[in-house]
Amino acid sequence: MRKLLLLLLATVPVMAFAQGFQVNLHGQKQIGMGHTGTGLLQDGASVLFNPGAVAMLPENYIQAGVSPLMFKSAFNPAGTNTVYNNSNKIATPFTAYAVWGPKNSFWKLGLGVYTPFGGLTDWGTSWTGKYSLESLDLKAIYIQPTISIKLADFMSIGGGFVYNRASVNLTRAIPLSNSAGADGQAQLSGDGKGYGWNAGVYFKTESGVTVGITHRSKVNTTIDAGNAVFTVPASVQANFPQPNTFSSGIPLPSTTSLGFGFYPTSKWTLAFDMNFVHWSVYKALAFDYAKNTAVLADTYSPRNYKDALDLRVGTEYKTTDKLALRLGGGFASTAVIDGYVTPEAPDANRYYLTAGLGYKLANHLDLDLSFEYENVSARKQTNIESQLSGTFRTNVYIPGLSLAYHW
């Protein structure tokens, strides 16, 4: 008599994961200087920061670095004095660059492998927002072969092709209790790929100021045949067909950068970068399940991100031939508009402070250390879709280390 009752089950798992946040950890020298580098010639990280500058690099490079990232979020639900903290997990953004060209030639080849987008957060299975998100592990790894050409002594250009390999693993509680009162759970995991490009131009002006302009394209990343696993009470399992797969697409936004380098003395460098991130391409997060039921419909979760700006300053001082000290900082405006803040990306305007040091271990070998602190402003929000209401605040701590061999 209460026919089709289950059709009304209002438990559609509207899977929501933002692409999290841009991860700007592309080279230890550059991190130490507040992520500046578009208008500088530092090392192989120019493959990312400005492929146009690669041909101007005085040497060839092989380098790799890692920046263990601790994303520490707290959430205070509105009207309570409870604070939930995400658990301690360490994300590992990494970089690897190689730059090679014959001595004194007008061209160089480059290869970059880096992680420009990602997120790792785990709020646990018993926090108040568990139906929005329990945990998210998102990684995008860009692989970028590059060619750069010196057009004149004062100008070079370069570009690269980008192949993105992405993986996602997301879990979320489903509000269907079993007989013991435990929630159901959805887990979506899969791999995807996407393509893009990267181009830049680099100038040395007569006044000695260096200038760089780069554009990293949008990378539409698609996940096909990801695994959708729904753990629900047996009596409703038929509504969540198993096995099931999903497909989804994430547009990873383009970034346009303008950077300047100033050289007050031979030991002292000042840099300024400005980045425009075209986040507005991220309209919605949609999941298309291979097997739908009346309960398990495809989902469309609006995100409506807005374009964001990032302003950076940095400086380096070479105290000796062996030791360079670096400082920097910046401000990044949030891409997430009011009403769309989620536990995946509890984003807000943020400022960051960085420090670093470079040490010449041997004639051709540099060790670079960096440390970054990011302060994501407290933001009180009610999410329009989930009605999850409260204040998020996040601190990010990122030590980092890299080795560069150059010749």
Add this chain to the structure above:
Amino acid sequence: MKNFKSHHILVFAGLLAFTACKTNITTPTPTAGSANFSRYIAVGNSLTAGYADGGLYRDGQLNSYPSIIAKQMASVGGGTFTQPLFTEAQANGSGYVKLTGFDPTTGSPITTPVTTNLAVTGVTAVPGFGNVTTYTKYTGDLNNYGVPGIKLQQITYAPYGNLNGYFERLLPNPTPTNNTTYLDFVTAKPFTFFTDWLGNNDALGYATSGGAGDVLTDKAQFAALYQASIAKLVAGGTGGSGAKGAVATIPDVTTIPYFTTVTVPLILANVQKSAPTVTGLYINALVPGTTSTYAPRLATANDLIVLTFPTSKMGVPTGGIPYGLHPLNPIENQYVLDAAEQAMVKDYVVSYNNTIKSIAATNGLAVFDAYTFLTNVKANGLVVNGISLSSNFVSGGIFSLDGVHLTPRGYAIVANEFIKAINSKYGSSVPLADVSAYSGVKFP
């Protein structure tokens, strides 16, 4: 590379140091405002007792809205809150129903009674009244005075303790020798704060019986009793020095799944599967303009059928006439809250609620307008912390398997609505409960 290794260790140590620290958020310090929560008592009926799934049982009691409110009051000077819990050994109390599956062809939920570990002690015949089921007595301190079934109309009726096993359970004497009114019982000790959600059964009793087995409490009598009870409650009980409190209005009965799940079109469609020529159902309905004259007529989608209607009766002939399909054998009155009956109930409920709101205003009490709240939920649904809730049976997540009472999640939502009303009235900041931590209907 020795040099490198030592750096590595340093970085690693630094990393561990940051792993340990947590991001802090400055949260407001909860305050009691102008209220004093040191002894909170809850006055009311089954909803207050934590009744769910057609019964009163320990799990439901533990998730009653007053106990949730009391937990939240703890950080602003709230004292201990004691409920008349059934023991672990008799945890299933009166018994209740649980969901055991779904009909594979219709998708209808199948419920099964839980009959073990009950606290039932017997059934006593009370002369002139009927049979009263009694339960293992509860002795000890009490903050939750919720008595399933009680009407406002009965709170000053001295023999009532002998007629309701849930009340008798809290009283010292065996039925039929109790002689304490409910109002005297709840105000026998001093208290500083109260919630009062009485009055539901004054309308619900009539409604759930399809207008057949009960009567609506007279409006003037309701107003007089409400006035008298609030006067005693704001006095803070015997020996007390005044209390503040919150009251709740009575929901529109048509918002509860007890009346909205089994519908006329659904029954008709089901009948038509085997009898395609049938075009309508007959019900025995109240003649508009009268209060007790009934006549058969064709049912419309506006007539509400109760959740407990045995649909198997449909079309089965009695005296050669198929049940429900002919004016001479209509669906019985007890299964239908027809349109005219609904109008009458609504008129009474609106009147009761006007009484409640005006007396609350006079006494400076907080009001949780359950009528408006549940009407809104019925119309628009409710999204809390990523959970989509509705007034639908089973799937809605708010109402328990009896279609009238709430799930733990529903009670948590109600507790929060009370808390919001209290905070706004008394300038307090009692923290809200975490709705996500309470479950909805449990699925096998």
